[in-house]
Amino acid sequence: MNRAKGIWLGTLALLYCSFWVWYGGNGDPITQAEGEKMLNQIEHVHGVKFEDTPEGSMSRNLRTMLPHDDGKEFYAVNLEIRNKGAKAKEAEARYGEIVIPLLLKRGGHPVFVSERAGLMLGKYGERIDRVAVVRYRSLRDLLDMVGDERMVGGNKYKSASLAHTEVFITRPTITFVQVRLMLGMLFLILGFVGWKLIGLRQNRKRDTDAGA
Template identity: 75%
Template sequence: MSKAKWIWLVLLASVYAGFWHWYGGNGDPISEEEGLAMLERVEQVHAIRIEDTPEGSMSRNLRAMLPHDDGKEFYAVNLETREEGAAALEAEADYAAIVFPLLLERGGHPVFVSERAGLMLGKYGEEIDRVAVVRYRSLRDLLDMIADERMVEGNAFKTASLAHTEVFITRPTITFVQVRLMVGMLLALLAIAGLALIGRVQNRRGRLDAA
């Protein structure tokens, strides 16, 4: 194999190794001391005191998660009831413009977003307009995102766009969402295409030199 082809393969392998490290999902558990310090930062940024928030608030629930953190990725399932009107739609777009970059900076991203189409069982679903599943790299990353000052404005937009939301944390038992595999397959296709292109260029040069 030519030197150019080896360089191409090493380059793609380095890109994939960097992506694997960045995407993470299997880090060290957050210590309670570190977690409480990050929650204190959240209080400062959002001008709140956890003790003053109601039962079921995000701050209280996240504090309760600290002793049980394992450092691994998780998925947040959002059950949303939307506000009506053009102003709510505009606020929703503004919220997404703030939150999506914050997620991606920390290896997070939406996995699934769907509008309710009907009911199969039960009645609670009548109150739900949309379900969104979001991947977080770790609890540490979630806390760091919430403590970002941009989330102050983001939360205001979220409040304006949603009448109510419930969020719970899950870890998949069975999943077909394999981001690492999809990225690996994409890079493998690029490797094949790149090797073929390099081969054609080298063959053309060889024919020109021979002529």
């Protein structure tokens, strides 16, 4: 292996390892003290006290998650009933402009977004307009994102775009959404293509030098 090919493969390997570490999903569990501190920050930023929040609120549900956290990634399943009209669509776009960067900064991202096309079983689904699944790197990252001051504006737009949302947390038993694997395959392809291009360039240079 010559120097140019080694540098190319080493660069790709370094980039992939850096992504692997940053993408995370298998960190240390959040402590009760750390979680309580972050929840207090959320209450301060959003101007809401825990004792004033109703049953089913995010503050209460996140607090019950603290003792059971394992530090690993999870997926939030959002069942959404949308408001109608142009103003609701505009608010939805503004919400995305705020939330998506905050998600990506913390290794989170949407996994699946789908409009309801029909009803197969039961009745509750008749009320649902859209299902969205979002990956979070950890509970710590979720709390950190919700405690970001930009989420105050985000929640305003979310309320304007959605009539109601139910969100529950899941951990996958079976999943074919493998971001690390897909990125790894992409890097393998880039590595192979780069290897070949470097070889072709070096062969042409040798041929040119030999003919001179």
